[in-house]
Amino acid sequence: MTVLHLVPSAYLRQTRRRLSREGQPAMAATINGLAAQILRSHLISYTENRLLEEVAVWQSVQDLREGLQFFAPIAEFSGFTQELRWLFSCLDYGEDIYARMPQPGREELEGLYNRYHEILSENGVLSVPGQIKRVLDIVRQEQVLPEVQVIRLVGLGELRPLENQFVQALARGRRLEEVQPRVQDPxxxxxxxxxxxxxxxxxxxxxxxxxxxxxxxxxxxxxxxxxxxxxxxxxxxxxxxxxxxxxxGTTLRNTPLGKVVLTLIAGGLAGWDKRSLELLTAPGWGFPFGLSSEEHRMLRLAPPLKGLPAWRSWLGQAAGWQRVLALIEPLRAELTDRPLAEYGFWLESLLEELDPEGWVSPQDNLEHWAELVKAWDAMQGAAQTLQCFQWVIGPAKFLKLLEGLLTSFVIRPRRVxxxxxxxxxxxxxxxxxxxxxxxxxxxxxxxxxxxxxxxxxxxxxxxxxxxxxxxxxxxxxxxxxxxxxxxxxxxxxxxxxxxxxxxxxEKKPAAPAPIHQPSLFIQGGTLNDPELLAKLREKVLKKGLSVSQLNTYASCPFRFFCSYVLELEVLEEESLELGAGEHGTIVHEVLRTFWERHLTGTLPTVEESQILIEELLAEAYLERGCQPPADLTRALRSFIRQDVQRAEGGFRPAHLEREFDNVAVSSKAGSVLLKGRIDRIDWHPDGVYVLYDYKTGRAPTRSALLDGGDLQIASYLLAAQTLLPEGRSVGAAYYLVRSGARAGVFHESYSPHLKVQRRTGVLAEEEFAEQQDKFAQILSDKVNSILEGSFPVEPASSDTCSFCPFQGICRKEVGTRGF
Ligand code: SF4
Missing domain, CATH: 3.40.50.300 (P-loop containing nucleotide triphosphate hydrolases)
Incomplete structure (x- = not known):
């Protein structure tokens, strides 16, 4: 007794293996495969072309567009053709879709469906349901596969009406069994x-x-x-x-070749911006254009240019980019309203340029090369299919059509x-x-x-x-x-x-083995584990603290705990643009170079200063492959004007980026060494000086500066006593690059020389001395708190949390200010 097993395609291979092992007289096929086999055995020739079926849906709409009323408002959307494709498939398989449509829609759908089939038959294409229908006529008239006595449906679930008719007709005069393999007690x-x-x-x-x-x-x-x-x-x-x-399997659209062809058209339509070029050439995403890492870097560091002439002048010196740009440049002229067939010829000529062997050799990576070749063949089929259609299409609509076409084509995985x-x-x-x-x-x-x-x-x-x-x-x-x-x-x-x-x-995961590590969730914000506390003290006393670490503690003790105690590393977000930190570094570099050239001698005029600062800024950005932002250039011109004019008042930059590492902060456990760097120290001929820290962002609030929410100024004042014992500090401040303002404390007697006004932190002699004592006490208190293991979740302000990388850990809600 011969049994024909009809199975889903995913199981055909396993079923055949099992049957051959069992040695039973049996056959296995899918419904579609069996239909094709019967057609072949009856010498019925036909063409299968999924790509052409897809284009036929678009053409049916194109041909009947003038007469559409019910569908007229949506006929131009690509989503409409997708829906039609699905509806045509339902109709092909005998499902009663018409009943679900209102009467006018029903008639138009019928018209579109008929036109779709006319187009298929004009091109000699028989879709899969078309093949089953043709075979249905045959099996109704004669018995095929006479040696089969039993037809067994294995795991096919509910059949669609056309499949059911086919199976019933096939089973006439034979036994039909349905099997759903099931394990009883898994x-x-x-x-x-x-x-x-x-x-x-x-x-x-x-x-x-x-x-x-x-x-x-x-x-x-x-x-x-x-x-x-x-x-x-x-x-x-x-x-x-x-x-x-x-x-x-993967769709042709998702292959590197598919992505690149679509990006070439989209980029050409949009006028080539940085993003399209990145997509086109991204390693591992698009086509392997063979650019060197230096050539990729050139694009990464490029400013946001637009249009191919700008890109040619930026990238065109590099040999790899010359090849890519030579490929892209002629495309714009091709993207016009033209017959679909012409787009087909154009795609074919583009494929010659994208011949895999021109860009990657099989010796380098055979598997990669073979995948490219497979996609290339499929794309060639798409180009040839398009050549069958003469209706005129615009470039934006062509892009949509091609997207649908490439999505409908699945490239099978390698056979092994x-x-x-x-x-x-x-x-x-x-x-x-x-x-x-x-x-x-x-x-x-x-x-x-x-x-x-x-x-x-x-x-x-x-x-x-x-x-x-x-x-x-x-x-x-x-x-x-x-x-x-x-x-x-x-x-x-x-x-x-x-x-x-x-x-x-449910399997409970095994309890983790106890490990002696500080936990993220410290009880009540205090580290109590004596062993961990001892280690922390040893580290602080031995290595000291930097001003920025101490400042982190002042801004939020828990943030310090995450970075210093737990040593959690912040994952840098990969970005192709310069980050805020890099802009800040450039500004520091430019101001340092400017003043290095003018530590002595006649002060430059404002005009000379502005020209020089602009040149230095442009050079610094050019070294990083980009141009300075216009607002920063304006800000620095204004800053240097004010800065030079202030220098005329007697305080002149004398030390730049002065480092220190031996400033002692007293604590209950002994002295803790503080280290850091002061951006600039301006001397006055009287033997007094002021300390500055350049800041490209906003300054802390006045109360944070004076009461210990920010420790930078306090640390500088303390450090200066060790660094420059020969002089006397009469001020320390953040120097704001974007506005030229200074936020800190200044000694009253020198405020006219420094050109600071009273409201900006000018203190009388006694107040100044008291504030210095207060700063010393605050620094000492903070160091003691660290040594005692006090790390509560207490940000100095909600702004602190906005840029904190540990938001997800401490669960402090941010962005709720004002509610
Ligand atoms: S998000 Fe705010 S509260 Fe949480 S650790 Fe950072 S600064 Fe502290």
């Missing part, structure tokens, strides 16, 4: 993972263990509600643990003879029994996957939660269901409610 474990990355790690480790214990690859499977979302995590982890697995662990969608389970199944991502909202609502018919694939859960857990003898507690953005996940029934089985 072992089910529910396992919680901290996040998706840890979840994939757990799954991969479990697979690795199974393989090392001798499990056969084909008895193992991995499933996710949406495997595509997990691919970026799976690829590196499975590679590291050497798990050979079968990756799902060795068995590989299958990675499937949970929807695909149910046609095969595995020994072990690892199903991840079982969280509410993802499991079951939500079907997209179709806006023309308001239909949505109904999620059969319990049925899907039953199918998943009966697909293997041992099923491990994983859920990550948070998603990839750190938002909290809820385990899918279906997992609740299995809560008793």
């Amino acid at each position: 072992v089910v474990e529910v396992i919680k993972a901290p996040d998706p990355a840890a979840e994939v790690e757990l799954i991969a480790e479990a697979l690795r263990r199974d393989l090392e214990q001798g499990a056969s690859v084909e008895t193992l499977a991995v499933a996710f509600p949406n495997p595509g979302q997990y691919l970026p995590l799976i690829i590196p982890v499975f590679e590291r643990l050497k798990i050979s697995w079968q990756a799902p 003879f060795a068995e590989r662990v299958q990675v499937l969608s949970t929807d695909q389970l149910g046609a095969h029994i595995y020994d072990r199944l690892y199903a991840g991502g079982i969280v509410e909202g993802q499991f079951p996957p939500q079907g997209r609502a179709h806006w023309l018919t308001r239909m949505r694939a109904e999620a059969q939660r319990d049925e899907l859960y039953a199918r998943v857990v009966s697909s293997a003898h041992h099923v491990c269901l994983y859920y990550p507690e948070v998603d990839r953005e750190g938002k909290l996940n809820l385990p899918a409610t279906v997992l609740g029934v299995k809560k008793d089985n």
Whole structure:
């Protein structure tokens, strides 16, 4: 007795292997594969072309556009053609979509559908449902595959009307069986993972263990509600643990070639900005243009230019960029309203320029090269398909059409003879029994996957939660269901409610072994562990503290705890632009160079100073590959004008970036050495001086400066006593580069020379001396608090939190000021 097994395509290979092992007279096929096989055996020739089917949908709208009324307002949107594609597929498979549409829409849909089929037949294309329909006529008239006595449907679930008709006609005079393989008493474990990355790690480790214990690859499977979302995590982890697995196919749009062709058109339409060039050439994302790291850097450091002439003058000296720009430059002229066929010819000529061998050699990376060639062949097919259509299309619409076209074409993964662990969608389970199944991502909202609502018919694939859960857990003898507690953005996940029934089985992660480390969550803001406190004291007394560390403590003790005690490193955000810190460094450099040239001699005039400062600024930015921001240039011109005019009052820069590391701050445990650097010290011929710290941002408030919320000025005044005992300090301040203002304390008797007004911190002789004593006491108190382990979450102001990297740790809410 010969049995024909009809199975989903994901299981065809396994089913054939199993049947051949069992040695039964049996056959296995998919419904589509069987239809194609019958057509071939009846010598019926036809063309299959998914790309042309896609363009035919667009052309049906194009041809009937003038007559559309119901669909007229939406006919120009690419989303409309996507919906039509889905509706045509439903109609092809015999689903009654018309009944869901209002009467006028029904008639127009019918017209579009008929036109679509005319276009397919004009081009000799038979879609998959078209093939099944043709075969249906044959099997109704004659019995095909006479040797088959039983037709067994394995794990196919509910068939669509056309498939059902085909199967019923095929089964006439034979036995028809439906089989849903199910394990009766599977072992089910529910396992919680901290996040998706840890979840994939757990799954991969479990697979690795199974393989090392001798499990056969084909008895193992991995499933996710949406495997595509997990691919970026799976690829590196499975590679590291050497798990050979079968990756799902990818769309032509998602290949480097697909991305680059679309970016070339989008960039050409938008007039080429920095972002489009970055996308075009990003290593690992787009086409391998073979740019050197120095050439990539040139783009990264470039200012935000617009248009190809500007880019040519910025990048055109580099050989790699010359090749890329030569490829891009002729494109603009091609992007005009023109027949689709011409776009097809243009795409073909563009592909000649993007020939993989011109940019990457098979000797360098055979696998990469082979993938490019595969995508190149598929793109060539797309170009040739476009050449069949003569209707005129604008470049923006062509971009949309091409996006749809490339999305509809799936490039299959490499074929390999060795068995590989299958990675499937949970929807695909149910046609095969595995020994072990690892199903991840079982969280509410993802499991079951939500079907997209179709806006023309308001239909949505109904999620059969319990049925899907039953199918998943009966697909293997041992099923491990994983859920990550948070998603990839750190938002909290809820385990899918279906997992609740299995809560008793939840595997509790083993309690972490105790380790003697400071915890993030210190009780009441105080570090009490004597051993840790002793280590902290030793470190402070031995290495001292920098002014910036002390200032961090003053701004928020918990922030200091995170950076100094826990030594948490802040991950720098990768940015192609200069960061605020780099702008600040440049300003410091420029002012230092300016005053290095004028420490002695005649003071420059304001005009000379402004010219020089502008030159120095331009040079400093050019060294970093960009131009100075216009507002900063204006600010520095104004700053240097005020600064030079003030120097005429008698206080002249004498020390620049003066470092110190031996300033003692008294504490209960002994002296703690303070280290730091003073940006500038201005001397007066009377033997007095003022200390400045340049600041490109805002200054702290006056109360923070005087009462210990900010310790920079206090530290400088203390340091100066050790550094310059021969003189006397009569002021210390932040010098604000953007406004020229100074925020600090000044001795009254020198305020006229310094050109400061009373409201800006001028203190009488006694007040000044008292403030200096107060600063010394504040510094000592802060050092004592550190040594006592006092680290409460107490920011000096809500501004402190705005730029703090530890917001996520201390959970202090920010941005609520004013509520
Ligand atoms: S966010 Fe605010 S409270 Fe939290 S550590 Fe940073 S500065 Fe302190």
